[in-house]
Amino acid sequence: MPLQPGEEPTPPPARPSVVSIKIEQAAGVDAIVFSLSGDGYIGWTARFVQMPLLQGTDDPVSISGSCILQIDMIGVDSNIVSLRREMPKRLLPESDESSVVEVLSYPSANGLAQAFVGTRSGTPAVTVDALADRPAITVGIAS
Structure with a gap:
């Protein structure tokens, strides 16, 4: 509906x-923790993919690992100023014994933020927790 004058x-x-x-x-499990702020509902999906593609561009994501986990968070904005669409934030674990090889996190576009996790094992166990007392989504990965 068009706006009225004023x-x-x-x-x-x-x-x-x-x-x-x-x-x-901690205790043989690696956790990718997405800390959140603000009010509202967030949807999420986590799935293993053979060909990781960046939403909206269908550009392949170059990530290391035996298995790739794609995490999509729907209904969020990225409040991380260092993130640009063409250059993801890259996280590396502190230990070579980690289940995770690397994490690539892309800023949100149209309310969708994506992250890709490369794992050392081809068959990792994955859990996802969204707790009411902690404003975060936690993705646990164990080999």
């Missing part, structure tokens, strides 16, 4: 933001 446009609804991403290691 009428202000309605701002888009605020979305939760991904404010940081880190790898935590």
Whole structure:
């Protein structure tokens, strides 16, 4: 509907933001922790992919690992100023014994933020937790 003279446009609804991403290691399980801020609902999917593709461009994602886990978070904005669409944030584990080889995190586009996790094992066990008392999505990976 067109705006009437003197009428202000309605701002888009605020979305939760991904404010940081880190790898935590404890008791043989590596966790990729997506810390969040803001209010609202977030949808997510996590799946293994043979050919990792960046949403909206279908550009292949070059990532190391025996198995690739794609994590999509829907309804979020990236609040990480260092992220540019063409250059993901790259995280490496502190230990060579980690289940994770590397994590590539891309900024959000149209409310979708993507991350790709390369694992050492071809058959890792994956858990995803979204806890009410901690504003984060945690993806656990064990070989």
